Structures are given as structure tokens and as C-alpha cells.
Amino acid sequence: MLTIYGNKTFNVVKVVMAAEEIGLDYEYKMIDFTTGEMKSPEYLKIHPFGKVPAIEHNGTAIVESNNICRYLANIGGKKLYSDDPLAAAKIDEMIDFIGYHAGHTITTYFYQEIVKKAFHKAEPNKDSIAKAKETLDGQLPFIDEKLGSTEFICGDNITIADCVAFGMVMVHEYTSLDISEYENICRWYDMMKQRPSYAAMMEHIPGGYDFG
CATH class of the missing domain: 1.20.1050.10 (Glutathione S-transferase Yfyf (Class Pi); Chain A, domain 2)
Structure with a gap:
């Protein structure tokens, strides 16, 4: 199970575009900035600095948008990346x-x-x-x-x-x-x-x- 946590930022756009281009199945969850959800104890367990994006894949949290894009490419059979x-x-x-x-x-x-x-x-x-x-x-x-x-x-x-x-x-x-x-x-x-x-x-x- 892949979950993407996001809101209206350029780093989230990167990750969602990559997931879509690779063809991954995912659930998108919006983190509400107006309520302070990004600083909630629950979300801080996912992203220690309370930022977006973050993903959870099979129960493991991964952060940093460019890193996430590489990870998605790797689990997607190197699509959008390379073995070379x-x-x-x-x-x-x-x-x-x-x-x-x-x-x-x-x-x-x-x-x-x-x-x-x-x-x-x-x-x-x-x-x-x-x-x-x-x-x-x-x-x-x-x-x-x-x-x-x-x-x-x-x-x-x-x-x-x-x-x-x-x-x-x-x-x-x-x-x-x-x-x-x-x-x-x-x-x-x-x-x-x-x-x-x-x-x-x-x-x-x-x-x-x-x-x-």
C-alpha cells in the first residue's frame, strides 16, 4: 500500500506526477495546513519536521521529495530512471x-x-x-x-x-x-x-x- 501525503506545493507536484507517470497505485491524503495537521503527533511520526510531501509504503515512511521520486522509480521497475x-x-x-x-x-x-x-x-x-x-x-x-x-x-x-x-x-x-x-x-x-x-x-x- 502506497500513500502520498501532500498539499499545494511544488514538492508534492513532483511526487504525484512521478507516481502517475510510473503508473503506481496510491492513495492521496491532503494534510491541512490551516488546522496545523502537519504538526500533529500522528503526522510527525511520518515526517519528523511536519512537512509535505511524505509517503508511506508498506508501513514505512519516506520523506524528501527528490528522494521519494527516485524511490518510486525504483519500485516501479526503474521506469523514469535507469539501471545504467x-x-x-x-x-x-x-x-x-x-x-x-x-x-x-x-x-x-x-x-x-x-x-x-x-x-x-x-x-x-x-x-x-x-x-x-x-x-x-x-x-x-x-x-x-x-x-x-x-x-x-x-x-x-x-x-x-x-x-x-x-x-x-x-x-x-x-x-x-x-x-x-x-x-x-x-x-x-x-x-x-x-x-x-x-x-x-x-x-x-x-x-x-x-x-x-
Whole structure:
């Protein structure tokens, strides 16, 4: 039995998209931020820091979104991943680039323009947004260039790197993040939105990142 615990965050989108693309059977349970459910004693037994996503598989809890995506790929017969050490390393390379660089920078938009508004009733810090844009101007061209020669981020087949990246890039639909100058990223993003995994994910996360 596989259970995914989530809410309206990019890290949850990664995991649900991966589960759908792999074709895994799972139960989705929404953790209610407004009631503090993520800090309940029951949920803290699943995720020690009270965050989402988390999964339970056959009674064992697993956390950290990129780690969860790898785990799902592994239990799904390496679908969206690889048995070949070099191919797996290239997938991990892009996951880490997104997680530590471009995706990390995108989280500034998510926090400043979504989280602060929804949960702190505060306005975004314009200096933080400007700095994030400047940083992304040096990071997103790398992804755009890769997508200029391949259909997906790691080649002509979808991998968990695409699920990880999609969750982050999706932030642009709900914030001032502008990706319009990146033709290949836009082509890839629109293609990913046409996949059945996107529609299935949005059923669990209606409204996407809109907490309004």
C-alpha cells in the first residue's frame, strides 16, 4: 500500500506526477495546513519536521521529495530512471541542478508571492524577487539550451528529472516569474501539461498553487 501525503506545493507536484507517470497505485491524503495537521503527533511520526510531501509504503515512511521520486522509480521497475549507472547519474545531475540552483531560486517566488500572501498576509519583498530574477537569468538558459536538442530534460524519454523540474517551473503560473523568453522551456512545459499525469495531479491539487 502506497500513500502520498501532500498539499499545494511544488514538492508534492513532483511526487504525484512521478507516481502517475510510473503508473503506481496510491492513495492521496491532503494534510491541512490551516488546522496545523502537519504538526500533529500522528503526522510527525511520518515526517519528523511536519512537512509535505511524505509517503508511506508498506508501513514505512519516506520523506524528501527528490528522494521519494527516485524511490518510486525504483519500485516501479526503474521506469523514469535507469539501471545504467551513467544514465542514472545524468538524471541525478539534472535533479540536483534543479534542486540546488534553478529550482531553489524559484522557491523565492513561491515564498514571497504565494506563502507570504496566503499565510502571513504580507506583501512580497521586491528586493528578494529582483535578486531571484537576476540569478535565474544565469540559470534558466542552461535548461533551455538542453531542451533545444532533446524532447525531455534528459533525452527523448521522460524521466523523474522532468517531474522534479515541472513542479518548480509550474510556479510561474501563480507568480511574477516570467519564462516567456525561454522558447524550449515553454515548449516542454506545454507538452508536460498535455500528459495524463498532469490532469491526474491537478485532481489532487485543485487550483494548483492558489491558496485563495
